[in-house]
Amino acid sequence: MANGPIAVRATNSKRKPNERRRFIHRSVVSPPLAAPAPLGSCRHARSQRQRPWKPLCANAKLGLGGACTAENAREFRMRARDIMTTELVTVGPTTPVSAVARLLVERRISAVPVVDDGKLVGIVSEGDLLHREEAGTEPKPTWWSELFRSTEDRAQAYLKAHGQRAEDVMSRDLKTVSPDADVAEIATLMERARVKRVPVLDQGRLMGIVSRSDMLRLVVKAANHTAAPVAVSDQQITEAVLKEVQTAGLATTTTLNVIATDGTVGLWGFVASQTERQAVEVAAAGTPGVKAVENHLTVRPPYLTGAY
Incomplete structure (x- = not known):
């Protein structure tokens, strides 16, 4: 060279x-x-x-x-x-x-x-x-x-x-x-x-x-990819959201209640922080078939950790 x-x-x-x-x-x-x-x-x-x-x-x-x-x-x-x-x-x-x-x-x-x-x-x-x-x-x-x-x-x-x-x-x-x-x-x-x-x-x-x-x-x-619509039942959406939350370790599923109605997912229960609350919502919104997410999760106070 x-x-x-x-x-x-x-x-x-x-x-x-x-x-x-x-x-x-x-x-x-x-x-x-x-x-x-x-x-x-x-x-x-x-x-x-x-x-x-x-x-x-x-x-x-x-x-x-x-x-x-x-x-x-x-x-x-x-x-x-x-x-x-x-x-x-x-x-x-x-x-x-x-x-x-x-x-x-x-x-x-x-x-x-x-x-x-x-x-x-x-x-x-x-x-x-x-x-x-x-x-x-x-x-x-x-x-x-x-x-x-x-x-x-x-x-x-x-x-x-x-x-x-x-x-x-x-x-x-x-x-x-x-x-x-x-x-x-x-x-x-x-x-x-x-x-x-x-x-x-x-x-x-x-x-x-x-x-x-x-x-x-x-x-x-x-972001530019448009996925084809997928026909799924509310039961399948509910199971998919819970599985995603559990697999990713985002929150304790025993304190999480997920209900899907006509593609709209409702989230209830307790989480440890605002970050967990937001992450669970993102997991639900990213599930195929979900049209909207209603986040009713409550961030439990630090002094109540372990009480639920």
């Missing part, structure tokens, strides 16, 4: 090149990250985003059977390969920090992967360039904090502030996922690791990036 490259890895995409919420943007032509899967295969259809949006259907939630059931619902879950951004602007380990900063500003992106011989070795984000000597933002530790700083910590901070190459300032301890990682697993990883983006690797090679924006698009897709 040549010294200090700024490369682009691109695959076909219908997204607009100047879309702000993207992690990276389209640029000059460059070889694809990986060859597409064979035509006609299920994996190929998924990787090319040809699979339609199929959320868990109402029949599965109500236990009514049909084409979409709880057993095959997992098949419809989105995975990293379905939502990841595949057009990647990358830099090399020896790319000057000034060039990296200029790239972030001009492309209006928040981070850029550092790739060496096709393999991901780090990521330089805006946070990595926050404290720089030339910008006058170099951190000034207090005497108290210096008492607890190790030599390693001081060296790391010095590199971030004075380093001249991408490899000097990049974050190396990265959380990564495979192309087949479930979106729920990715969301949990992002939350626990407190990261905004997760590289997708296949045998060490960078295939794409899943960012928070990519995850938010799933919410938009779900």
